[in-house]
Amino acid sequence: MRPILLFLFSFLAFSSNVELNAQCIVKQTGDPNFDMEKFRAFQQNRATQRNNKIINVAITIHIVETVVGAANIEIPTLYNELDAINRFFRPAGFQFFFCGTPRFIQGKGIYTYNEAENEIHNFEFVPNTINIYYLDEIGDQQLSQFAGGISTFPWDDELNTRFIIMQKAASNGSGGILAHEIGHFFGLWHTHTPFNGREFVNGTNCSTAGDLVCDTPADPNLGATGTNGCTYESNFVDANGDAYSPDPSNIMSYAPSRCLRRFSPGQNDRMNFYYETTDLSEIIQDCDFYPDYAITSASNQMDITSGQTLELTYNFDNQGINEDQEIEIFWKLAQEGEVELTIQKDTLKLAAGSGNITETFRIEFPISKGTGAYTLTAVLDPDSKILERDKRNNFHAIDLTVNNDQFEDVVLFPNPVQNRLKVFVRDRSKGGEIRLQISDYLGRLYTNEKKFKNDDEFFAELDVDFLPQGLYILNVYYVRDEISTSFLFLKE
Numbered sequence: 001m002r003p004i005l006l007f008l009f010s011f012l013a014f015s016s017n018v019e020l021n022a023q024c025i026v027k028q029t030g031d032p033n034f035d036m037e038k039f040r041a042f043q044q045n046r047a048t049q050r051n052n053k054i055i056n057v058a059i060t061i062h063i064v065e066t067v068v069g070a071a072n073i074e075i076p077t078l079y080n081e082l083d084a085i086n087r088f089f090r091p092a093g094f095q096f097f098f099c100g101t102p103r104f105i106q107g108k109g110i111y112t113y114n115e116a117e118n119e120i121h122n123f124e125f126v127p128n129t130i131n132i133y134y135l136d137e138i139g140d141q142q143l144s145q146f147a148g149g150i151s152t153f154p155w156d157d158e159l160n161t162r163f164i165i166m167q168k169a170a171s172n173g174s175g176g177i178l179a180h181e182i183g184h185f186f187g188l189w190h191t192h193t194p195f196n197g198r199e200f201v202n203g204t205n206c207s208t209a210g211d212l213v214c215d216t217p218a219d220p221n222l223g224a225t226g227t228n229g230c231t232y233e234s235n236f237v238d239a240n241g242d243a244y245s246p247d248p249s250n251i252m253s254y255a256p257s258r259c260l261r262r263f264s265p266g267q268n269d270r271m272n273f274y275y276e277t278t279d280l281s282e283i284i285q286d287c288d289f290y291p292d293y294a295i296t297s298a299s300n301q302m303d304i305t306s307g308q309t310l311e312l313t314y315n316f317d318n319q320g321i322n323e324d325q326e327i328e329i330f331w332k333l334a335q336e337g338e339v340e341l342t343i344q345k346d347t348l349k350l351a352a353g354s355g356n357i358t359e360t361f362r363i364e365f366p367i368s369k370g371t372g373a374y375t376l377t378a379v380l381d382p383d384s385k386i387l388e389r390d391k392r393n394n395f396h397a398i399d400l401t402v403n404n405d406q407f408e409d410v411v412l413f414p415n416p417v418q419n420r421l422k423v424f425v426r427d428r429s430k431g432g433e434i435r436l437q438i439s440d441y442l443g444r445l446y447t448n449e450k451k452f453k454n455d456d457e458f459f460a461e462l463d464v465d466f467l468p469q470g471l472y473i474l475n476v477y478y479v480r481d482e483i484s485t486s487f488l489f490l491k492e
């Protein structure tokens with residue numbers, strides 16, 4: 001039997017905010033074994049107990065890239081999605097976790113669900129986990145809409161043949177679409193589904209029609225009726241003439257994705273019923289067999305000056321490594337509103353087994369970055385080359401406050417210097433082209449670099465490695481103002 005495909009469609013605005021809405025194209029078949037009496041008995045006898053006990057549920061994340069490095073989705077965004085769905089599923093007693101860090105697969109930019117099954121899932125799936133494939137684009141689509149995600153029901157085939165595909169652009173960290181697809185995976189219908197017959201507003205047929213969950217109000221399909229923000233304001237009536245009053249916050253509705261934030265108690269019970277009575281209960285509850293790496297530090301905030309060399313001490317914790325390993329560590333500098341910059345790279349050697357080491361690194365804060373607030377983040381395994389238990393403990397951020405007020409208006413350092421001479425100039429009155437000229441006492445010119453000073457603070461770095469040892473003169477010459485200032489420095 002082919003899996004039932006549940007498409008969740010989203011309109012893609014050409015911005016970072018993706019709105020979910022609209023049509024579901026479904027090749028639906030019902031659960032041939034569903035027994036309402038058994039479900040009722042479960043609700044009365046087991047449901048509360050079940051909801052109150054947290055069960056861990058393993059997810060394997062696969063990111064499909066058309067070329068290496070073209071992930072088109074940020075790993076922190078995936079963890080934000082995880083945190084969001086865990087808020088939504090908490091009342092149902094489910095806690096999801098990533099079974100190992102997200103994996104990267106090379107593949108096409110677009111797949112249908114069937115293609116994803118034959119070309120990816122059959123080769124890549126991690127047994128007894130919920131395998132989720134993030135695609136650039138989903139091929140099963142109609143009109144001008146894009147599918148946000150596709151899932152299957154627990155009565156389709158077997159656990160290890162079922163999976164979820166997600167469109168990368170539909171994942172913004174709010175978790176609405178992902179929670180919706182997992183809702184299907186755990187046996188939930190759309191709140192508006194006509195598959196079992198239309199549910200009446202008065203609820204009289206709620207156990208045989210609609211989503212078969214009685215505490216979700218009848219829903220005319222919010223993707224078709226539209227909402228005003230997250231409020232339903234239309235006047236549709238059911239077959240009895242009763243006006244609909246649907247719930248746009250329900251995750252299994254077709255309200256815009258940002259409105260989706262809750263399951264009803266009846267939906268929680270239904271998901272737990274399927275968890276307990278199907279192979280969903282075979283999903284593994286921990287993935288501690290993977291190694292894990294973590295970085296921590298006592299430093300969280302520092303006041304520094306531009307060009308300063310920072311001595312930073314980190315603590316590295318590793319668990320369950322099979323053999324000695326080298327792991328990359330990058331330092332990334334971010335200033336608010338600007339692109340993150342990798343300012344230093346190093347490698348860490350870790351011994352097999354589990355352990356804890358402390359290392360100090362010398363990180364040079366770029367002379368070119370002036371007064372302001374920055375975040376310096378040390379990242380372990382920045383390119384995710386190692387499959388490990390958790391990625392979130394691979395980051396340590398330090399808030400840096402750079403204040404160059406204590407500098408003289410013109411500073412050369414270090415002095416004496418070996419290879420790179422740094423120059424700092426602060427002068428509000430002078431600007432434009434600057435010449436940095438290095439000469440010796442006999443007037444021989446070694447360097448004549450043209451720079452531009454656009455801000456109050458000006459920084460430059462000069463290569464002096466080639467100079468013989470001795471005393472030199474740096475001349476800072478403002479071309480427009482025809483003014484120059486000279487400084488002595490010692491080359492070692």
Ligand SMILES: [Zn+2]
Pocket residue numbers: 006007008024180184190
């Ligand atoms: Zn759906």
